[in-house]
Amino acid sequence: MARILAVGIGALDIINEVEGYPPEDAEVRAVGQRITCGGNATNTLTVLSLLGHQSCLAAVLANDFAGEQLRQGLVRHHIDLGACRIERQGRTPTSYICLNRLNGSRTIVHYRKLSEYRFSDFVGLDLSAYDWLHFEGRNVQDTRNMIDRARKEYPELPVSVEIEKSRPGIEVLFKGVDLLLIGQDYARSKGFTDPQHFLLAMADRVGDCNMVCAWGAGGARVQGRHGEMYLCPAYIPAEIVDTLGAGDTFNAGFIDARLQGRGLKAALEAANYLAGRKCAMVGYEGLALS
Numbered sequence: 001m002a003r004i005l006a007v008g009i010g011a012l013d014i015i016n017e018v019e020g021y022p023p024e025d026a027e028v029r030a031v032g033q034r035i036t037c038g039g040n041a042t043n044t045l046t047v048l049s050l051l052g053h054q055s056c057l058a059a060v061l062a063n064d065f066a067g068e069q070l071r072q073g074l075v076r077h078h079i080d081l082g083a084c085r086i087e088r089q090g091r092t093p094t095s096y097i098c099l100n101r102l103n104g105s106r107t108i109v110h111y112r113k114l115s116e117y118r119f120s121d122f123v124g125l126d127l128s129a130y131d132w133l134h135f136e137g138r139n140v141q142d143t144r145n146m147i148d149r150a151r152k153e154y155p156e157l158p159v160s161v162e163i164e165k166s167r168p169g170i171e172v173l174f175k176g177v178d179l180l181l182i183g184q185d186y187a188r189s190k191g192f193t194d195p196q197h198f199l200l201a202m203a204d205r206v207g208d209c210n211m212v213c214a215w216g217a218g219g220a221r222v223q224g225r226h227g228e229m230y231l232c233p234a235y236i237p238a239e240i241v242d243t244l245g246a247g248d249t250f251n252a253g254f255i256d257a258r259l260q261g262r263g264l265k266a267a268l269e270a271a272n273y274l275a276g277r278k279c280a281m282v283g284y285e286g287l288a289l290s
């Protein structure tokens, strides 16, 4: 068991399951509903916790009704909230999600009115308590400062950063980390149409870092810091029922495998398989069963 601190957001996910994505301006009945905790870092921690690790979240939590629901969900998933800041003003980030039962697609409308987790929240944390640090790529300058602090004071502590999509200045997070977990949305926003060419271009630019890019049904690739590259075709289950958080699950799988000392190829295969299995089940709980 390892202790992982993830800096990112906690959101309340209100998931309506529908039998087919509704046309605009239609009124349709949901065939199921779940309210659960979400947010990329939170989902990654949820999965890491199911895999037997001690998950700790560093996020801003609001003091409203949704915030209480969110807190209960996080505690249920055994996520430690000691590093979180509670904000009296502001609202719990909320995602309204349409989950299509026919193909597992998830359409997300996300609302947020809450401050970001800042460097000043992070500066007092005792980082010696953790075996791995994971950051959502957002709130760029503060996140950069957090990474710099970790690097300076605990150079041996592994640091991963998730780059899900393009945000202004996000490239400042590329340097001085061990692992970049990059989503295809980011690669596409830079004009790439496949992970191989994208990672080769990244390696030229970033250098000393392991980089992973998951491309949905197109499989996943890792580019190691010594130039090694591996491809893993997507693991596509017989029935896809819920793709919400599949990318976050992939990231958890990769981190878990590296914590277990696995090499890049084995970690890629493990993450890929875990994310595929997740798509075959509702939520994450079933991932705990091997």
Ligand code: FRU
Binding pocket: 011, 012, 013, 037, 038, 039, 040, 041, 043, 094, 095, 108, 110, 244, 245, 246, 247, 248
């Ligand atoms: C899925 C997810 C949801 C969350 C939304 C935030 O990756 O993290 O759980 O509500 O994305 O953008």
